[in-house]
Amino acid sequence: MENTRQLAGRHVLLGVTGGIAAYKVPELVRRLRERGADVRVVLSHSASQFVAPGALAALGTPPLVETAEGMLHIDLARWADVIVIAPATAHVLARLAHGLADDLLTTTCLASTAPIYLAPAMNQAMWQNAATQDNRAALSARGLAFIGPAEGAQACGDTGPGRMAEVAEILAALEDRSHGTALQGVRAVVTAGPTYEPLDAARGVTNRSSGKMGYAIAAALAEQGASVTLVSGPTSLATPHGVRKVPVLTALDMHSAVLAQRDHMQLFVGAAAVADYRPQTALPAKLKKSGDTLTVTFVRNPDILAEVAALAPAPFTVGFAAETHDLEAYAREKLMRKGLDLIVANPIDEPGTGFASDHNRVTLIDRDGTYPWASAPKTEIARRLALEIGQRLARRSHA
Ligand SMILES: Cc1cc2nc3c(=O)[nH]c(=O)nc-3n(C[C@H](O)[C@H](O)[C@H](O)COP(=O)(O)O)c2cc1C
Numbered sequence: 487m488e489n490t491r492q493l494a495g496r497h498v499l500l501g502v503t504g505g506i507a508a509y510k511v512p513e514l515v516r517r518l519r520e521r522g523a524d525v526r527v528v529l530s531h532s533a534s535q536f537v538a539p540g541a542l543a544a545l546g547t548p549p550l551v552e553t554a555e556g557m558l559h560i561d562l563a564r565w566a567d568v569i570v571i572a573p574a575t576a577h578v579l580a581r582l583a584h585g586l587a588d589d590l591l592t593t594t595c596l597a598s599t600a601p602i603y604l605a606p607a608m609n610q611a612m613w614q615n616a617a618t619q620d621n622r623a624a625l626s627a628r629g630l631a632f633i634g635p636a637e638g639a640q641a642c643g644d645t646g647p648g649r650m651a652e653v654a655e656i657l658a659a660l661e662d663r664s665h666g667t668a669l670q671g672v673r674a675v676v677t678a679g680p681t682y683e684p685l686d687a688a689r690g691v692t693n694r695s696s697g698k699m700g701y702a703i704a705a706a707l708a709e710q711g712a713s714v715t716l717v718s719g720p721t722s723l724a725t726p727h728g729v730r731k732v733p734v735l736t737a738l739d740m741h742s743a744v745l746a747q748r749d750h751m752q753l754f755v756g757a758a759a760v761a762d763y764r765p766q767t768a769l770p771a772k773l774k775k776s777g778d779t780l781t782v783t784f785v786r787n788p789d790i791l792a793e794v795a796a797l798a799p800a801p802f803t804v805g806f807a808a809e810t811h812d813l814e815a816y817a818r819e820k821l822m823r824k825g826l827d828l829i830v831a832n833p834i835d836e837p838g839t840g841f842a843s844d845h846n847r848v849t850l851i852d853r854d855g856t857y858p859w860a861s862a863p864k865t866e867i868a869r870r871l872a873l874e875i876g877q878r879l880a881r882r883s884h885a
Pocket of ligand 1: 502503504505506507530531532533574575576577578607608609612
């Protein structure tokens with residue numbers, strides 16, 4: 487039986503863009519309202535050629551189109567508990583991917599920290615075009631969630647992926663979100679990326695971590711309702727939607743930024759590749775070439791993960807182990823020695839996985855067992871990991 491209570495009282499902002507599937511919008515509005523959702527509809531300019539504003543007004547949701555009215559985009563952005571764009575055209579995916587704010591809908595999306603769901607609908611070739619797929623990947627990496635598209639016969643006569651998900655599927659996705667997960671409201675701190683340890687004014691020691699895994703985890707936790715602070719070393723990645731980012735450079739900076747959250751942290755995920763050692767002195771000017779050899783003394787950096795796991799009370803603490811050999815043995819030893827709740831072990835010497843790659847092959851290890859997962863895109867691993875952490879947090883709070 488469908489649960490009709492989960493959307494009751496929720497503020498759902500429904501964005502509609504210019505595709506044939508917009509004819510399903512009145513049904514979507516009607517079924518959202520049946521479930522007690524408070525619905526407001528925003529049309530792109532071209533959407534009004536596909537769905538009659540009068541039909542929506544008759545359902546009690548006169549659509550909004552223009553930004554001109556005061557600060558409507560800010561009011562809507564703050565009002566929305568969730569934003570869903572259905573149908574989402576190739577054009578709006580491109581606009582969102584590039585942060586364009588050229589109408590009420592995209593300006594509101596940019597101004598909102600609410601979760602955003604996209605139900606794409608377009609010709610199969612448009613969906614499979616590399617430009618659309620790049621936009622999809624960029625939006626997923628930022629934590630926007632896709633519902634569909636489905637495969638099948640299309641209005642244009644083609645067959646393939648690009649049909650808008652059924653209204654029931656869109657409702658189910660929103661109900662899952664509104665129902666809340668075990669991560670709803672959980673205050674999480676995620677570290678990501680490399681650290682940079684200066685040697686002199688121009689040079690330093692760093693590592694090959696891209697930050698992709700940590701950013702994907704921050705996005706997945708936020709998507710599942712956690713309140714996420716992302717403490718990130720230097721990367722070129724965009725901050726995921728709804729995540730608060732604290733940029734840092736060195737391991738010492740990362741240590742202070744993480745421990746500043748000690749009283750508020752219920753979950754800690756240490757995905758950063760933190761330097762174990764730093765040069766004892768960072769020279770203020772550029773070091774000049776002189777002898778044939780150069781000796782630099784390194785000193786130990788603080789162990790952020792171990793310190794967090796030893797806090798009283800400790801947050802649920804998840805570590806990462808990136809290794810080239812003896813991965814499982816090393817990861818298990820690290821889990822026990824540092825008192826972690828969970829460790830995610832990933833090999834960094836396999837082609838196509840690990841550092842800088844978009845894929846990863848991980849093994850989860852806890853005190854009771856070892857759970858290998860199949861290789862998958864980092865965004866998918868992050869979502870699964872967020873679910874897994876949520877379940878473990880729920881079990882812990884019921885224990
Ligand atoms: C009859 C017709 C049907 C269209 N259907 C779609 C569609 O299903 N999906 C899509 O991405 N674009 C479709 N387009 C193209 C969009 O309407 C066009 O890219 C428009 O600029 C989208 O603007 P918007 O995303 O701001 O609404 C269609 C255009 C026409 C004329």
